[in-house]
Amino acid sequence: MLLLAVNLQYAQESNDTEKLSLDEGPISSQFDYIARRSGNYRADGVRYEVVKESNLYKLRKNVLDSIAEMNKKTGELKATIAGHETTISSLNKKLDETTTNLAAVTEEKDSMSFLGIQVSKGTYNFILWTIIAGLFVLLGAFIYKFRNSNILTQEAKQNLSELEVEYEDHRRRALEREQKISRQLQDELNRQKKSK
Incomplete structure (x- = not known):
């Protein structure tokens, strides 16, 4: 072993x-x-x-x-x-x-040029909507002024028209009076001539 x-x-x-x-x-x-x-x-x-x-x-x-x-x-x-x-x-x-x-592109994408200045989209939207709202306010004021002026113009035209009618009446009456006075004068002159 x-x-x-x-x-x-x-x-x-x-x-x-x-x-x-x-x-x-x-x-x-x-x-x-x-x-x-x-x-x-x-x-x-x-x-x-x-x-x-x-x-x-x-x-x-x-x-x-x-x-x-x-x-x-x-x-x-x-x-x-x-x-x-x-x-x-x-x-x-x-x-x-x-x-x-990428940061520059992202910043450029998130901003817009407004009057040559880069502003964020939020600021640009605020400015744009402020301008639009201002223009609407100006339009409303213009319409209001136009209506007031139009109403005044219509009133002035109506007054003028009434005045013209009144003037025509006055002129016609004055003409009639003048004619009447002229006839009376002529009649008086004719009477004066006849009586002489």
Whole structure:
């Protein structure tokens, strides 16, 4: 039984060791490979690990290559981030311009030009309706004055007409009186002539 357990343990370690390598895989598995391939001994009560120097140099080279690759990726990512930050700042600038333009357009849309001055629609409507109401008041006053003047004119025409009729009557009577007096005078002159 003991032999079988040791054999299984050895077979499992050899399978794990076979999968682990310094030529491929992540750095952590390469460290596992070094740890499994290292030997150990005791001297003066201290335990020492013995690592093959070529494996150690190979691991060192792999770690440095990984660090260089990570630095390269970090540089690429920093360049990408810088590009994205430039794009974001450009987009933010355009957004600010668009927001400013939108505010100007909204203000222009919500206002109207009145005598060359920009006023809000509410103020414009107030001014417009005040002017219209004022014109209606003036129209009402004009109509009132016109009616009063028309009534006075009609009265004046009627009075004139009555006066003309009265004048005609007076003239006719005066003419009749004058004719009557002229006849009387003529009759008196004729009598005076006859009596002489």
